[in-house]
Amino acid sequence: MGTLSGIRIIEFGGIGPGPFAAMMLADHGAEVIRIERPGASFGPHALARNRKAIGVxxxxxEGVEIARALCRDADGIIEGFRPGVMERLGLGPEMLLGDNPRLVYGRMTGWGQDGPLAQTPGHDINYIALxxxxxxxxxxxxxxxAPVNYLGDFGGGGMxxxxxxxxxLLGVKMGAPGQVVDAAMAEGAALLASMSWGFKAAGMWQDGPGANLLSGAAPFYRTYACADGGTVAVGAIEPxxxxxxxxxxxxxxAGQMDAAxxxxxxxxxxxxxATRARDAWIAHFTPEACVSPVLTFDEAAAHPHNVARSTFAGSAPAPAPRFAATPASPPKASQPGEWTDRVLAGLGYDEPRIAALRAAGTIG
Structure with a gap:
C-alpha cells in the first residue's frame, strides 16, 4: 500500500536524517532495503520502521558486490557518509549509475558534497548556526x-x-535520466528561513534571539509560564x-503592533x-484567543484531537501526510538484519553460499 508502492530504495545504514528520509519513503509504500553492518543494533524504533533490514x-x-547487485535493480539509494566514502567503497555514483542509468542517488551530508567545509564534522547545531x-x-x-535537532537534521536534512x-524519481518516470541528489543540511536549514529572508529584505527583521514578532518579541506570539509550572503558547496575531x-x-x-x-x-x-494553572487557562479562553497548552510527548499522544486523528501510532508519530486514495500502511517495526537471508535468496544466493558468507562475517 501507499503512493510509492513499486519503488525500491536501497538505504545504506546511518543515523538521523538519512534514516528519516528513508522512513518517509517507506511509510508511503516504497520498498526500502536497509544495509546495516552485521551485528548492528539500530532498530527497532520509529526511524527504522517499515524496512527490510539486512546485515552486510x-x-x-563480497559485501560490496551484494550492495552493488541490489542497486542494479533499485530505483534509488540513500547514503549519509562523508563525501568520498562511497567512492572508496566502490559504490560511488559513477559506478552505480554506470550499472543502472535510471538510479536516483541520494546523498545526505551536513555541508554538501563540495566546498571548504565538505570534509568537516558537524551536527545540527553547527549547520543551523552557519x-x-x-x-x-x-x-x-x-x-x-538549540532547538533540539529538528531544523538541521530533520526539517532541512531528512525531509x-x-x-x-x-x-x-518522478523525473525518471517522466523520461529524465537518473542523477545524484546532493542534500546538505546547512542548505536545507537555510531554505526553511525563506520567509524570514523576505522580512529582512522588507526591513522587518532584527538580528538576535527573541527580537522578532515570530520569535518571542511580541506579547501575543510567545509562551508564558503558569501557576502550576505548566506553560501556554499564545499565537493571537490577527486583530x-x-x-x-x-x-x-x-x-x-490598544496598540497591538506598537513594538515599543x-x-x-x-x-x-x-x-x-502566572496566577492560574495551565489547564485552567485553556478552559478559560475561547478558541479564538489562540491559546494552547504546551504538551509533553505523553500528553500530546493522549490529547483528544491527536487521538481522533490518530496522529500517533503506538509510541511514535504516524505517517504523514495523508493520501485519500493510497493511504500509508500501519507502521511496522524493523529488526536489525531480519531480512538478510530472504533478500540474498532473491538475488540468487543459495543456502550454502549464504551460510559461507555468514561464517566469513560478510553478512549477519
Whole structure:
C-alpha cells in the first residue's frame, strides 16, 4: 500500500536524517532495503520502521558486490557518509549509475558534497548556526538556544532529501535520466528561513534571539509560564484573535503592533498568566484567543484531537501526510538484519553460499 508502492530504495545504514528520509519513503509504500553492518543494533524504533533490514559488511569485497547487485535493480539509494566514502567503497555514483542509468542517488551530508567545509564534522547545531537560523532562536538578552535537532537534521536534512528523492524519481518516470541528489543540511536549514529572508529584505527583521514578532518579541506570539509550572503558547496575531486574547486577560487591546510597548505588555501578560494553572487557562479562553497548552510527548499522544486523528501510532508519530486514495500502511517495526537471508535468496544466493558468507562475517 501507499503512493510509492513499486519503488525500491536501497538505504545504506546511518543515523538521523538519512534514516528519516528513508522512513518517509517507506511509510508511503516504497520498498526500502536497509544495509546495516552485521551485528548492528539500530532498530527497532520509529526511524527504522517499515524496512527490510539486512546485515552486510561493506568492507568485504563480497559485501560490496551484494550492495552493488541490489542497486542494479533499485530505483534509488540513500547514503549519509562523508563525501568520498562511497567512492572508496566502490559504490560511488559513477559506478552505480554506470550499472543502472535510471538510479536516483541520494546523498545526505551536513555541508554538501563540495566546498571548504565538505570534509568537516558537524551536527545540527553547527549547520543551523552557519545557515543563520540559530541566531534568532532563544530569549531576548541571552545566547541562542538549540532547538533540539529538528531544523538541521530533520526539517532541512531528512525531509528535504525525501522531497529531492521523490522529485528525481518522478523525473525518471517522466523520461529524465537518473542523477545524484546532493542534500546538505546547512542548505536545507537555510531554505526553511525563506520567509524570514523576505522580512529582512522588507526591513522587518532584527538580528538576535527573541527580537522578532515570530520569535518571542511580541506579547501575543510567545509562551508564558503558569501557576502550576505548566506553560501556554499564545499565537493571537490577527486583530480578532488578539481581541479575544486581551479580553480573556482583562486587558485593553490598544496598540497591538506598537513594538515599543511590547516589553511592558509582555510583563503584564506574564504576571497575569502566572496566577492560574495551565489547564485552567485553556478552559478559560475561547478558541479564538489562540491559546494552547504546551504538551509533553505523553500528553500530546493522549490529547483528544491527536487521538481522533490518530496522529500517533503506538509510541511514535504516524505517517504523514495523508493520501485519500493510497493511504500509508500501519507502521511496522524493523529488526536489525531480519531480512538478510530472504533478500540474498532473491538475488540468487543459495543456502550454502549464504551460510559461507555468514561464517566469513560478510553478512549477519
Amino acid at each position: 559488511e561493506l568492507k568485504a569485497p 545557515a543563520g537560523l540559530l541566531d534568532g532562536i532563544g530569549a531576548p538578552g541571552g545566547p541562542p538556544v 528535504l532529501l525525501a522531497f529531492g528523492m521523490t522529485s528525481a 480578532q484573535f488578539y481581541a479575544a486574547l486581551v479580553a480573556g486577560l482583562g486587558e485593553d487591546g 510597548a511590547w516589553p511592558a505588555r509582555t510583563a503584564r501578560f506574564a504576571a497575569i498568566f
